[in-house]
Amino acid sequence: MTSAAKFFRSVLFPVAERHKDVAAGLLLFVFTLVAVWDLVSGGIVVGKDTVTQYYPWYSYLGERLRSGDIPAWNPYQFSGAPFAADPLSGWTYLPAMILFTILPVSPAAGSLVFVHLLLAGLFTYALARVLHINVAGALLAAVAYEFNGFMYWRNLCCTPHASVMTWLPLAILGAELAIRSSRWLDRGLWWGVGGLALSQILA
DSSP states (O other), X not given: OOHHHHHHHHHHOOGGGHHHHHHHHHHHHHHHHHHHHHHHTTSOOOOHHIIIIIHHHHHHXXXXXXXXXXXXXXXXXXXXXXXXXXXXXXXXXXXXXXXHHHSOHHHHHHHHHHHHHHHHHHHHHHHHHHTTOOHHHHHHHHHHHHTSHHHHHHHHHOHHHHHHHHHHHHHHHHHHHHXXXXXXXXXXXXXXXHHHHHHHHHO
8 A cells, every 4th residue: 555545544534433434425425315316306407508508418428439439520519510629518527428328318417416416525525534624524514515505506507517516625635635745656646636636627
């Protein structure tokens, strides 16, 4: 185990509190499932932008990826338009690429709503724990961030806003642990984590 992994484990998962952290993560999963259930059961609540723009684009993205094709061009909208070159198309945004490739449109859309909320909560919890907030405080921070009105509503109507909010805590977490690291290898690892989060924000 690298020293970075040991450091992260010692900070985020002290032996005495490891089970509490796992329980908090499971509790966040349950909270998210309950919160999303009414939005996705028997259909999905959508906003005007998601139903007319984002989900059709993500559906086309998934269709092309299943065919092993890079979707450079979309012939179905605007009399044809660049696709991969459009930062709103979902190209390089991992949750959209994965979910809409392996699932039909409606389950993929519901799963994207769920994944955004869950990741936002888990990343916020991890950041709070690294900042030495106790389990209860970190759980409260995660719930407050995950279910605030802006995040919860924008997740339904305006996917790019939710995407930024989802990955922002992970970007800060990567920066925080990179600053704390004393070895270049460890620092590079956390730069990579922050870079991944930033790449998803930009995507």
